[in-house]
Amino acid sequence: MNHTWLCVLLLLNTLIYCGHSQGMPRASVKIVSPQEPLYTGDSVTLQCYIPEYTDWTYVWYRDNQLLPSQTRKTATISLPDQTGQYQCHGKRTKWPESSFLSPNHPISATDRPKAVLSISPQWMNPGDSVTLNCEVKESSTGWRFSWYKTVPYRAGLPSLLDKSYSVEPLSGYGTTEESYTLSPAGPTDIGGYVCRAGRGDPVYYTNYSEPQFLWSGDMQSSVSLRISPNRTQHFTSKSLSLICDLKGNSTGWRLMRYTETGVESGCSPNWGSITGSTCTITSTNTGDSGVYWCESGSGQYSNAVNITVSVIVPASSTSVLVGVVVGLVVAAVLLIIFLVLLCQYKNSKGSCSNIIFW
DSSP: OHHHHHHHHHHHHHHHHHHHHHTSOBOEEEEEESOSSOBTTOEEEEEEEOSSOSOOEEEEEETTEEOTTOOSSEEEEETTTTOEEEEEEEEOSSSSOBOBOOOOEEEOOBOOOOEEEEEESSBOOTTOOEEEEEEETTOOSSOEEEEEEEESOOTTSOBOTTSSOEEEESSSSOBSOSEEEETTOOGGGOEEEEEEEEETTTTEEOOOOOOEEEBOOSOOSSEEEEEESOOSEEETTOOEEEEEEEOTTOOSOEEEEEETTEEEEOHHHHTSEEETTEEEESSOOGGGOEEEEEEOTTSOBOOOEEEEEEOOOOOOHHHHHHHHHHHHHHHHHHHHHHHHHHHHHHHTTTOHHHHHTO
């Protein structure tokens, strides 16, 4: 009899537990923003979605570890530092007092797509039509492109990540066309350009592209660049001076160069020493090859100079030996000619044999 009652009590407990379990809401983790795919640098808002009731206190987990600071329905995380497997559930004071724990929701990040700008032609002649072309690497559909001209860095303006330049738009939100044309290009178009691309709703943007430049070899009215020695071909371990001639009220000038490593500013202490408006590279190397120009604080550009620095190739020992041999042969030939002429001169006096065998 006692066994029968015990069995009945166990059965009732089981039924009550099963009834409670069946009444427990199911939680799930959802991404509120931005839309996937998620990229490095994104700030991501997650939501713990429980369809029944509203008076939940929320509990969050990442990789099975409790996140005590997250108690709200939404949680904001930063990528890539906070990637992982996310779960949540809810608690309340009334029945049901808990929801089921949500399934794992993986959050991962990929590298942000890169916008790459090219300019053709980069050296402008008056009246040229210049084309800017923007391409998004690793992705090619659904993008709208925006175009910008670089200006000296100013706080409050949109700027490149390294704050080397601020940017001003050439167009509004953007266009599906991958190219932008300056036609005809004139002196005011000389300078730097960047692009970026956006897609989705809300709009997700790539970073700005690396700056590319439209140059002119013509002297400009406000600032010009001179070099000494005045040639474009230079050799290693030599001195090279670059002089920014400023006219009018040009202030805040800086010497710039574009080499195989990208755009660089600041003659001193990066690659030379500066005195007044003259930058001196005391010992050139091949890394100094590139395009040089001056910029004023108001964003005006000088003429640009394309400089190539080459290694002086020393003469090899073989070429030196060949030179010595050739020199000896020439000397011998000249000696023979001299003796023959002298013999002819002395022949009339009958003493040629004495000259030759002396």
